[in-house]
Structure formats: structure tokens, C-alpha cells
Amino acid sequence: MDLKFSDREEAFRQEVKAFLDEAWPAEKRGSKTEFTRDNYLDWHRKLHARGWIAPAWPEEYGGTGWTPTQRYIFDKECAAADAFPILPFNISMVGPVIYTFGSDEQKERFLPPTLSGDIWWCQGYSEPGAGSDLASLRTRAVRDGDDYIVNGSKTWTTLAQYADWIFCLVRTDPNAGKKQQGISFLLIDMKSPGITVRPIITLGGDHEVNEVFFENVRVPADNLVGQENQGWTYAKFLLTHERSNIAGVHQSWRALDRLKQIAADKDLYGDAPSLMEDADFVRRIAETEIDLTALEFTELRALAREESGGGMGPESSLLKIRGTEIQQRISHMFLDAAGTYGLPFQRELGHKEAPPSNSQVGPDFAVETAARYFNMRKTTIYGGTNEIQRNIIAKMILGL
Amino acid sequence: MNFDLTDEQEMIRESLSRFLRDRYDFEARGKIIRSEAGWNPEVWGQLAELGLMAVPFAEAHGGLDGGPTDIMVVMEELGRALVVEPYLPTVVLAGSILQAVGGTVAEELIPQIAGGELVMGLAYAEPRSRYDLFHVETTAEKTGDAYALAGHKSVVLAAPLAGRLIVSARTDGGTRDRDGIGLFLVDPQADGVTVKDYRTIDGFAAGDVILDKAPATLIGTQGEGLALLEMAVDRGIIACAAEMTGLAKRMTELTVDYTRQREQFGVPLSKQQVLQHTMADMFMAGEEMKSMAVRATALADADPEERAKAAAMAKVFIGKTGKFVGEAAVQLHGGMGITEEMAIGHYFMHATMLDTLFGNRDYHQRRYEMLTGLRKDAA
Numbered sequence: 001m002d003l004k005f006s007d008r009e010e011a012f013r014q015e016v017k018a019f020l021d022e023a024w025p026a027e028k029r030g031s032k033t034e035f036t037r038d039n040y041l042d043w044h045r046k047l048h049a050r051g052w053i054a055p056a057w058p059e060e061y062g063g064t065g066w067t068p069t070q071r072y073i074f075d076k077e078c079a080a081a082d083a084f085p086i087l088p089f090n091i092s093m094v095g096p097v098i099y100t101f102g103s104d105e106q107k108e109r110f111l112p113p114t115l116s117g118d119i120w121w122c123q124g125y126s127e128p129g130a131g132s133d134l135a136s137l138r139t140r141a142v143r144d145g146d147d148y149i150v151n152g153s154k155t156w157t158t159l160a161q162y163a164d165w166i167f168c169l170v171r172t173d174p175n176a177g178k179k180q181q182g183i184s185f186l187l188i189d190m191k192s193p194g195i196t197v198r199p200i201i202t203l204g205g206d207h208e209v210n211e212v213f214f215e216n217v218r219v220p221a222d223n224l225v226g227q228e229n230q231g232w233t234y235a236k237f238l239l240t241h242e243r244s245n246i247a248g249v250h251q252s253w254r255a256l257d258r259l260k261q262i263a264a265d266k267d268l269y270g271d272a273p274s275l276m277e278d279a280d281f282v283r284r285i286a287e288t289e290i291d292l293t294a295l296e297f298t299e300l301r302a303l304a305r306e307e308s309g310g311g312m313g314p315e316s317s318l319l320k321i322r323g324t325e326i327q328q329r330i331s332h333m334f335l336d337a338a339g340t341y342g343l344p345f346q347r348e349l350g351h352k353e354a355p356p357s358n359s360q361v362g363p364d365f366a367v368e369t370a371a372r373y374f375n376m377r378k379t380t381i382y383g384g385t386n387e388i389q390r391n392i393i394a395k396m397i398l399g400l
Numbered sequence: 401m402n403f404d405l406t407d408e409q410e411m412i413r414e415s416l417s418r419f420l421r422d423r424y425d426f427e428a429r430g431k432i433i434r435s436e437a438g439w440n441p442e443v444w445g446q447l448a449e450l451g452l453m454a455v456p457f458a459e460a461h462g463g464l465d466g467g468p469t470d471i472m473v474v475m476e477e478l479g480r481a482l483v484v485e486p487y488l489p490t491v492v493l494a495g496s497i498l499q500a501v502g503g504t505v506a507e508e509l510i511p512q513i514a515g516g517e518l519v520m521g522l523a524y525a526e527p528r529s530r531y532d533l534f535h536v537e538t539t540a541e542k543t544g545d546a547y548a549l550a551g552h553k554s555v556v557l558a559a560p561l562a563g564r565l566i567v568s569a570r571t572d573g574g575t576r577d578r579d580g581i582g583l584f585l586v587d588p589q590a591d592g593v594t595v596k597d598y599r600t601i602d603g604f605a606a607g608d609v610i611l612d613k614a615p616a617t618l619i620g621t622q623g624e625g626l627a628l629l630e631m632a633v634d635r636g637i638i639a640c641a642a643e644m645t646g647l648a649k650r651m652t653e654l655t656v657d658y659t660r661q662r663e664q665f666g667v668p669l670s671k672q673q674v675l676q677h678t679m680a681d682m683f684m685a686g687e688e689m690k691s692m693a694v695r696a697t698a699l700a701d702a703d704p705e706e707r708a709k710a711a712a713m714a715k716v717f718i719g720k721t722g723k724f725v726g727e728a729a730v731q732l733h734g735g736m737g738i739t740e741e742m743a744i745g746h747y748f749m750h751a752t753m754l755d756t757l758f759g760n761r762d763y764h765q766r767r768y769e770m771l772t773g774l775r776k777d778a779a
Contacts, residue, residue: 001469002402003698009401069401260774279775286769290713297691304403318684393683394676398656 012070016077029082037162043084044117053115054091061099062115068303079250089121090114094167097234101226124154124168132388135179141170141186150217160197160210163190173229185231187223204371246316247323249296255330262337262365275337288329295322314396317389324379331376338366413473415450420481426743429482438605439485439561448516453491461510468700472642479646482750484603486519486558492639494520494566496632501620521562523553523609524629531759533629534578540569547584547618549611559607560597562588568629571622583625584616602750634711637758638700641693644718644754648686651729651747655679658733678728685721692717712768719761726751
């Protein structure tokens with residue numbers, strides 16, 4: 001057992017740092033770069049140009065051939081530089097499905113723009129009546145000559161407002177015996193006539209998720225991935241791929257660092273004792289650091305198993321549960337650190353979804369703390385709720 | 401990074417686990433803890449034959465040249481079987497100090513430990529010290545080359561079994577000074593030493609040691625005992641983290657088995673989702689505990705500050721999660737969980753005592769805050 005990084009791994013860390021100094025320099029760091037389509041794509045394309053956009057992919061399709069430990073170092077350094085985490089839709093979700101189950105023609109057509117960011121993918125899984133019970137989805141695709149005609153709706157579609165394409169689970173055989181059967185995996189151009197996107201504004205005024213409606217949308221049958229009615233197999237494959245940095249450990253460490261700086265900032269407190277002199281607040285920080293350390297080493301152990309060919313398996317449920325619990329705790333501590341300046345709703349002045357607020361008051365960091373706290377409730381719900389994750393542990397690991 | 405065990409470490413794990421399965425089941429353990437002696441010297445001898453007592457020591461002293469990782473492997477297995485024989489005080493606590501001081505005392509005693517002939521105890525706590533290792537009221541008075549100790553040492557694990565004790569005592573300074581503390585070798589059979597022996601609630605032989613002009617030999621440098629003591633206790637904490645991992649995993653297994661067998665309202669308890677989720681939480685606690693034990697083990701030989709931080713973090717974490725697993729396990733066993741008839745309650749009692757031993761969660765939380773500079777005051 002040796003938990004030090006090797007010289008080669010340290011050299012790799014320096015290489016990543018050097019890249020970040022150029023591609024994501026100091027003036028972009030410290031939440032100074034707003035998340036917009038253009039800002040995100042700018043970062044995505046820089047990674048693509050360096051050949052680092054899809055580290056976990058097989059090298060023949062554009063992967064880096066890094067070990068899991070290298071991927072861990074890369075994720076850690078990117079988080080330390082406040083770079084946007086890479087969205088999962090292109091890289092962890094649809095890409096692996098296409099290179100694993102797609103035709104040669106589909107690989108050629110879709111993989112290059114999926115890597116480069118020329119296609120922004122969104123995920124069409126959940127429906128108004130099918131959340132954690134995904135297989136009960138009802139959106140229909142009926143074969144009509146060389147096309148499918150799609151009718152139905154998808155919901156919780158993250159960043160659909162930015163997306164060029166959507167990968168969808170659709171029901172192609174409503175009479176199949178089990179509800180997991182008769183589902184197909186279809187790629188749909190968001191510009192197709194008959195698609196409308198309705199924003200869903202979440203607590204705190206964010207527009208991240210949407211409802212997507214399909215009304216007689218004509219989709220070429222060439223866009224079917226794999227075989228008709230086998231979509232559930234591909235969907236399950238995709239869900240097991242959705243695990244890179246699933247715990248968000250690096251982002252949580254970075255957030256704790258920021259929180260400690262804020263809590264010790266003399267300008268904020270003047271002659272009053274700072275939050276770092278409040279034993280109760282310090283205790284919460286310390287507890288979170290200790291819990292995060294336990295989570296980080298659990299992730300490292302899981303990576304090591306993956307590296308030696310063991311695969312991660314249902315242990316990823318643990319990472320998801322603990323990682324999201326800690327993210328929520330940290331967002332709560334930020335809100336508490338803001339004190340009464342957590343109250344004013346002044347996010348993105350002039351945001352069309354937000355009620356009118358004409359003045360910005362209080363310290364800069366406080367502006368988003370409440371909105372962020374509310375936003376983070378999503379983490380224990382999405383990607384299979386934490387209760388579903390516990391079901392998975394009970395069933396797959398404990399055999400209950 | 402590499403979390404793999406060596407082939408030798410895997411062999412230790414396998415042979416120890418097999419031995420304990422065959423010879424140290426719940427019934428066998430029950431006989432031992434109810435016996436007059438409070439331990440089974442025959443088992444001790446067999447564990448020594450497996451090489452367990454020799455694990456961390458140098459070959460020159462009859463050891464196997466192992467390290468903290470080997471100790472981790474051993475402690476996890478001892479935890480799984482809830483072994484009460486005095487491995488922690490003898491090999492980990494006293495052993496670490498003897499190894500660190502070296503010289504003639506190490507040459508004399510380590511081979512005896514490694515051979516399974518000598519049990520030792522570390523007397524560091526006092527009635528008023530709580531968990532502060534530097535709080536030492538016991539005095540050491542020098543006359544010629546010899547010392548005479550006077551004072552009261554509390555809850556010394558293995559004291560009634562030990563052939564030698566290592567005792568912290570003060571040659572200089574005030575009760576709570578960090579300087580002026582020495583470590584001394586004491587023969588508990590000697591005049592001036594009284595061992596008030598008892599069992600801990602979780603079945604371990606222990607005692608308070610009353611010293612009244614007890615003859616003693618200084619080991620290490622006079623006045624610099626605290627650093628050695630802190631090192632040994634941190635090693636002890638790190639070993640307990642591995643032990644707690646063994647306890648937690650076993651408690652989870654026992655609870656899974658029990659809820660599968662026990663039917664209520666016509667279905668096995670294990671089919672109740674609310675219980676499944678508790679067991680999923682128990683599983684997660686065990687996995688994370690293991691991670692903390694592994695991390696602390698990897699830092700057991702680091703510089704004192706890093707080691708201390710790692711030990712404090714591990715202690716906070718195992719205190720919290722170990723008690724959670726224990727309490728949940730008892731709850732899921734229902735009424736049977738609070739009887740002495742089933743193993744689960746015994747695991748719970750030991751898990752609870754491991755939180756208290758060497759300083760509880762609150763104590764090490766504050767220690768971590770001080771070590772990291774999160775907290776500045778000394779309160």
C-alpha cells in the first residue's frame with residue numbers, strides 16, 4: 001500500500017496546471033466567469049483542442065488513455081482552478097452509447113461534433129409520469145416509411161434551451177410484455193418541426209431545466225441507435241457510465257476553501273469577531289472536512305479497483321449519496337455565512353424570470369448563496385434519488 | 401497510488417481469519433470473558449505461532465519487519481472476531497515505544513513480545529487527565545540511577561495480565577506542562593505497585609494502577625516522554641480505526657443475516673424498505689471507515705503533525721460512524737439486540753468503548769481544529 005503519487009503522476013499534475021494557467025487563467029477563476037452557452041463552449045473547445053475533452057473514452061474514439069488516477073488528478077486541478085465541470089451529456093452519456101452500440105455511419109457522423117462541442121446534446125429520459133421509475137415512459141415513436149413519428153413529452157431536460165440535439169428513450173412497442181421492453185434509443189434534431197421547449201424555473205430563479213414537447217415530430221429511422229426495442233439495455237449502460245467525478249469531491253474542497261476565506265475576511269466583520277472565531281461554525285467546517293476526506297479516499301479506493309480491472313459497480317451509489325449530501329451541507333454553510341444578506345433576491349439583476357429587484361446590496365459572495373442553496377436540493381433528487389441509490393445498495397451489494 | 405496488500409499481508413489475513421473462525425467464535429469468546437483469567441493464554445500462544453506478535457518488529461529482534469499496513473490487516477480481523485486478548489496494548493502501544501527508544505530495553509523485551517511470552521500495558525491516563533496525555537500528576541523521583549514513582553494511573557488495558565507496564569510520570573514541571581514527562585518501565589509485581597483489576601464493560605481485562613514509591617527504569621530521554629506517548633497513542637488510534645472497520649463490517653453482516661431470517665407480519669424483516677435503507681447506511685459507514693483507516697495507516701509513519709492530524713480525523717470519523725452502525729444494528733435486531741445472548745450487542749459495546757478510548761469524538765474534533773489552525777483559542 002502506498003498512497004503517494006508517483007513521479008510520473010506528479011509530472012502529469014504539472015502538465016495539467018500549465019495547461020490551466022493558459023486555458024483558464026486567474027482572471028477567469030473565483031466564480032468570475034458566468035455559466036453561459038458561449039463561456040461553456042469556449043472551455044469545452046479548449047479542452048478539445050488539447051485532446052483532453054473525453055479522458056475516459058477509448059483512445060480510438062478520442063480518449064486520452066489516462067489511468068483513473070490521472071483522471072482524478074486532472075479533475076482535481078480543474079476544480080482547483082474553478083473551471084466548469086464538463087457536462088455529462090456529450091461525454092459521459094450519448095458518446096459512449098454511440099461508440100458502443102451505434103453504426104459505423106453514426107459514429108462517423110456524430111462522434112466528431114460530440115467531442116468538439118459542435119453538437120450540444122441534451123438528455124430525453126424523464127417524463128412527467130416517469131421519474132425514478134424511468135421504464136414507465138410513454139413518449140411514442142411510430143414507424144412511418146423511413147421515419148419515426150414521435151409524440152409525447154420529456155421533462156427535467158437540463159439545458160435543452162442550449163441544445164442542438166436530444167437523445168431520447170421512446171416507446172416503439174406499447175404491447176411488449178414488460179415495461180422495460182419495447183423502448184428504443186433515438187437521436188433527434190432539436191430544430192425538427194413539432195418540438196417546443198418550455199422553461200421550468202426552479203427555486204431561486206434558475207433556468208436549468210425544461211419540458212420538451214414532441215408533436216408529430218418526424219425523425220429519420222437512420223437515427224435509431226442499435227436495435228429497435230433494445231433501448232433499455234443502452235439506457236442502463238449509459239447510467240453505469242454516468243459516474244466520472246460523481247461525488248464532486250474536488251468542487252466541494254474548492255468550495256470549502258472559499259468558505260473559509262470568506263469566514264475569515266476581516267473586511268466583512270470589522271471589529272466584530274469573524275465567523276472563524278465562532279466555535280460552532282468552525283466545528284461544522286471541520287466536520288465537513290473530515291467527512292469529505294472519508295469520501296475522497298473512498299473514491300480513490302474505488303478508482304484503484306477500477307484501475308486494476310475490478311470495475312466500480314454499485315459502489316458508485318455510495319459516492320453519489322455522500323457526495324451530494326456534502327454539497328448540500330456546504331451550500332447551507334455559505335447561506336449561513338451570508339447572514340441577513342442571504343435574504344435579498346437579487347440574482348442576475350434584470351433576469352426576466354426573477355421578480356424585480358433594482359439594487360444590489362451586501363457582500364458580493366452573498367448574492368447567490370440563497371439561490372445556490374435552493375438549487376442544490378436537486379442533487380439528492382437527480383441521477384436516481386438518494387433513496388433509489390440506497391435501494392441499489394440494498395439489492396446489489398447486500399442482496400436484500 | 402496503490403491500495404493493494406502484499407502477498408505476505410494477504411497471507412496474514414487469511415491465516416488469522418481462518419484461525420479465528422475455527423477457534424474464536426461467539427461461544428468460545430464468551431467462555432474467555434467469563435473466565436477468572438479474562439484471557440486465553442493458549443490462544444495468545446497460537447496467535448504468536450501465527451507470527452502475529454512479531455509483525456511490526458525488526459528481524460534482529462525476532463520480528464517480521466512489517467509496518468502499519470500489517471497492523472491494519474491484523475486489527476481488522478481481530479475486530480471482526482471481537483478478540484479480547486491484549487494485542488493493542490502489548491504490540492501496538494508498548495511495542496511502538498520500545499521500537500522507538502531502541503537500545504538494551506528493546507533488545508531485552510521485544511523478542512519476548514514477539515515470541516508471545518510477554519504481555520505489556522501502557523499506563524498513560526489518570527483520574528483527572530481525561531484524554532490529555534500531557535496531564536501527568538504521577539511523579540518520578542530520582543535516587544542514583546533508579547526512579548521511584550508515585551501516583552494513580554487509570555483504566556490501564558491489560559494491567560492485570562501484564563509482565564511489564566510502561567508508565568508516564570513527571571520528573572519536572574507542573575501538572576499540565578508538556579515538558580518534564582518521562583516514560584518508565586515498571587514491574588507490576590514489584591513492591592509499591594497495586595493493580596486494582598476489573599473488566600471493562602466490553603469484556604477486556606484492565607485495571608487502575610496505584611504507584612507508591614514503585615521502582616522504575618527510565619526508557620528514552622528524561623523529560624521528553626510526551627512525544628513518544630503521543631506517537632504510541634496515535635498508533636493506537638490508527639489501529640483502532642482498522643479494528644472498528646472490522647466491527648462495522650461484521651455488524652452489518654450479522655444484521656443482514658438476522659433480518660433475512662426473522663419474519664414479522666408474514667415477510668422477512670429484510671423486505672422492509674425502511675430497514676433496507678438503514679442497512680445501506682451501515683454498509684456505507686463501513687466502507688468510509690475503511691477509507692479513513694487506510695488513509696491514517698498510510699500516514700502512521702509521517703511527521704508528527706501529519707500523523708496527529710490523520711489520527712484525529714480517523715478517531716472523529718470512527719467514533720461517529722462506529723456508534724451509528726452499532727446503534728442501528730441493535731435497533732434492527734429488536735429486543736434480541738439488547739440481550740447478552742446474541743453477538744451483536746457485544747460488538748455494539750466494544751464499538752462504543754472504542755469511541756471513548758484515547759479520546760472521544762468531541763476531543764479529537766477539537767484536536768483536529770487546533771492542529772489545522774481552524775481554531776485558534778486554547779479553550
